[in-house]
Amino acid sequence: MNQRLSIELAIYSFSSQLALCKCRIFVSADLQNLGARRVCVMTDKNLSKLPPVNAVLNSLAKYGINFQMYDNVRVEPTDQSFLDAIQFAKKGEFDAYVAVGGGSVMDTCKAANLYAASPSSEFLDYVNAPIGKGKPVTVPLKPLIAVPTTSGTGSETTGVAIFDFKELKVKTGIASRAIKPTLGIIDPLHTLSMPERIVANSGFDVLCHALESYTALPYNERSPCPANPIDRPAYQGSNPVSDVWALHALRVVAKYLKRAIRDPEDREARANMHLASAFAGIGFGNAGVHLCHGMSYPISGLVKTYKPKDYNVDHSLVPHGLSVVLTSPAVFAFTAQIHPERHLEAAEILGADIRTARIKDAGLILADTLRKFLFDLNVDDGLAAIGYSKADIPALVKGTLPQERVTKLSPRPQTEEDLSALFEASMKLY
């Protein structure tokens, strides 16, 4: 689908008002080309009143395409919120889906499409092992058009859907190429309604997607090697293709993230961050992520009372991008022992002066560069600032252990003691 996505990127990115309007016609034209008769439009309550959703609904109405809207997506979805969307999808008997929103919306729509196409499956059948059964997806899914409205997840390019598994207080997900959207429509004007902290936190997700996939265990060091290409995991480790996307996305983040956060009217910056989100997605969707993401799931899952600025929700939550970036200085100081040159290269792209740097200091240099980057952007001062204390570390470690699908892609293997030390080192950043 990436070739198709790349074509859409080419047409829609940096869209002028004219192209934008054309793009909105294209949503319906694409649905007609796909033979869609009953379309499910999925979004969340906030977005349902905002321009991106209106644009899609107007396009559907103009083309006379029959649709139903589901706007009950939960920001940072749970197993229950997935199940609610799945029930809606099963009832609707849709032949196509349009997800308009951030990662929460796109991931919920992927799950709804999957389970509606496989009605006899138990919810845990497709959830990643060891929490679920991790069964391969063999049923044909309906077309899904993803229209991202945040610039972080890159979910429009990946076969991953993440949710909070309430019972275990841990994030997990579904990972299969089969749930990857048919088409991603990257329209930067959709991001103009993003508040400042949402731009920042989603941008941190792009930053970590790029850094983690570039430093992930190389594809040719991963084991076991599949005996058959069909058994190859979605996350294969860093490789010559993902490296191109990771480095490119990292350069865009270094150049545009601060501008995109500080000035909602800086269309060049917002457009480039919207592309960077998709580009980093193509990279990590193929290479994978590792410790920042693996450790982020319990950080979000065990949230106490933290309520982030700019998120209009009725429950406490740690935004995904924030939960990922808070451990990044500690993580890369830890992993730099392996492939330090890649860590130093990343630090330089993020603005570090490495002319006199020693390769053995690569991890510390990247960690300091990240701390400065986060400090400049007024990021909460570590896990302590979002409500965690040393007493929570055992639970955070316990919540990380089931994330081996990603943690095993860390270039450096880690013990429970290592994980404890990484959480402890992330309590305070500045």
Add this chain to the structure above:
Amino acid sequence: MNQRLSIELAIYSFSSQLALCKCRIFVSADLQNLGARRVCVMTDKNLSKLPPVNAVLNSLAKYGINFQMYDNVRVEPTDQSFLDAIQFAKKGEFDAYVAVGGGSVMDTCKAANLYAASPSSEFLDYVNAPIGKGKPVTVPLKPLIAVPTTSGTGSETTGVAIFDFKELKVKTGIASRAIKPTLGIIDPLHTLSMPERIVANSGFDVLCHALESYTALPYNERSPCPANPIDRPAYQGSNPVSDVWALHALRVVAKYLKRAIRDPEDREARANMHLASAFAGIGFGNAGVHLCHGMSYPISGLVKTYKPKDYNVDHSLVPHGLSVVLTSPAVFAFTAQIHPERHLEAAEILGADIRTARIKDAGLILADTLRKFLFDLNVDDGLAAIGYSKADIPALVKGTLPQERVTKLSPRPQTEEDLSALFEASMKLY
């Protein structure tokens, strides 16, 4: 298919002997996963005795996969050589194809797959207009696995098949996403048997794919805009995705092409050029090429008695990469008027010192950089050195006019007089 290709790249590129052997099992495993029962292996007479073909045949034999081999592919194919391969494919009633070779083999196999799947079509039905009817491909094709053995064409990533149309003495082709290979297996060890001039000429094709797609008319300046995405041409103009691949491939060419030509044992250089060929292919396959390629078709089609070194063929021919690169200094001196900063950026990547360069000199600087690059590699001194004189220019121009599918992607429109001047300026390079 690019996502799949990118996965294969990740697995196969830089393959060790072990991975290589695994890769050769994978050819058969992939065919079994595709449900193939009767496989057509296509190659040319020279390759049929070389390791890459033996490796594939051994793999098929080991897996007991029933196959027939067609080794009659013509280097620089013609309508007749396409028709011979098509006839073989129609008789064989194959359910999958494996193309092992350079662009000539892969392009011939794409055409054979297309017309065998559409037996009632006339040959001209799918040939690019205005020479053919340029009909859209609506029939389902069989899976095609492309195993490139040269590092230039990138044909394993594209939906294009080029041939000499003898009657008109001009090159033309078939362009449709439908004929793009299902899978590309990029194994750099397959390139170790390439003679020096074949490495050079195929490398020049990568160089021009990167330069032309990076300087092509931008996607948002191309007209007419399609009313429906289904009407979008294969070649869309330069865009944010193709730019990433074009620049990356250009950097690899600048770093590794000379090394790959000079030392067949330089595996790092040959492996990186093999990847660069696929990367540039992903870029131009989406953005397109322009004048160097448009003008190259008559340069090849009107060949007189030129027989290049290292090509073991019984007919005179101008290797595609050579026919493309000989006009490149004149072409980029001409196009630099539009987007001169991109031309200057390319010159810098190729080694020019642009610290004191004036933007208005961008074209001359890139042209001089290319001349030096070609001189260092002992490239024939212009069109005169391969048998053309001023008297041939009207015929060369006439042969370029039907190539508007690509020439219209030139950032600067061109008259017949402009084309004459470009051919004349390309008679002598040094």
